[in-house]
Amino acid sequence: MPAQERFPVAITFDVEMAAKNWPYWDSDWTGRKHLIADEVKLYVDKINDLADEYDAHVHYFVMGAALQQPDIRYLRDAAAAGHAIGNHTYSHVSVIAKTPENLSPSYTRGDLQVGNRSPRQVVEDEISLTHRLIQEELDVEPVGFRTPGGFRSGTIANELELLDFLKSLGYRFCSAAYDGVLPEGADATTAAPEVFARCIRDLQPFRYPNGLWEIPLMGLTDCIAFRVFKLMLNEWLDAVAIGLRTAIEDDLVFSICCHPAILAVVDPHLHTMRLIFQTAAATGRAWFCHYGELCEWLDERA
Numbered sequence: 001m002p003a004q005e006r007f008p009v010a011i012t013f014d015v016e017m018a019a020k021n022w023p024y025w026d027s028d029w030t031g032r033k034h035l036i037a038d039e040v041k042l043y044v045d046k047i048n049d050l051a052d053e054y055d056a057h058v059h060y061f062v063m064g065a066a067l068q069q070p071d072i073r074y075l076r077d078a079a080a081a082g083h084a085i086g087n088h089t090y091s092h093v094s095v096i097a098k099t100p101e102n103l104s105p106s107y108t109r110g111d112l113q114v115g116n117r118s119p120r121q122v123v124e125d126e127i128s129l130t131h132r133l134i135q136e137e138l139d140v141e142p143v144g145f146r147t148p149g150g151f152r153s154g155t156i157a158n159e160l161e162l163l164d165f166l167k168s169l170g171y172r173f174c175s176a177a178y179d180g181v182l183p184e185g186a187d188a189t190t191a192a193p194e195v196f197a198r199c200i201r202d203l204q205p206f207r208y209p210n211g212l213w214e215i216p217l218m219g220l221t222d223c224i225a226f227r228v229f230k231l232m233l234n235e236w237l238d239a240v241a242i243g244l245r246t247a248i249e250d251d252l253v254f255s256i257c258c259h260p261a262i263l264a265v266v267d268p269h270l271h272t273m274r275l276i277f278q279t280a281a282a283t284g285r286a287w288f289c290h291y292g293e294l295c296e297w298l299d300e301r302a
């Protein structure tokens, strides 16, 4: 079978501070994911500059609470440069929470109040508020939704109210499916490339019954790779390279979910992005897109 005309490559970033990854030597994790460090903001600038060299749009998923911080210049610049801004809830809330305790540390700590709302209502309020903040603060329309945390396939498919709510906001996708699990007894360093490749093959976009696309967190996230698998940068890059090769050879979509707060520490010179751009560009059919653009492509082929 001839290769598809286009090789879709979607690089995505969840803009939030990440536990135990920023900085490594600081064990005092506040759980306040919305307080974006200045260095992370500068890393976002570097991402935008490099993407520009490849005419690429990346996808940022942002938290509403981060948009209420005094300095959001970095996000305004990203939006103005044409990168997609997606909704990542207001306080990094668990969208499947059934009890107030499971929503997010912001509620258990008392920074935010549940009041007499149900967890479902809190989740919807967080998504609506973030939707509005993206429009008001960044002057762009939000492009889709990514759940805080990834879920095994099937988990979100059962959250019919959530999927319908996202659709009612005009979103065309939910990005939630994730499966970067180390096989039992396996050595993380040895297994990482195969896990990455498996998660590219098994986690391709699919449609929920209500028409919304699921665009999974394919491969390994940087979070799992560095925090759980404890990879070194070169081991991570090897795994990403195998994932790319799998997508190219099997004619699949390649996407990746990273966090500027993590890569700023472990990959300050953007080797991850350079590897993806260079490897994909060498195919001669790379298409560096965000998820909104990817949805249009998926619609055409459905």
Ligand SMILES: [Zn+2]
Binding pocket: 014, 016, 088, 092, 147, 148, 149
């Ligand atoms: Zn997140």
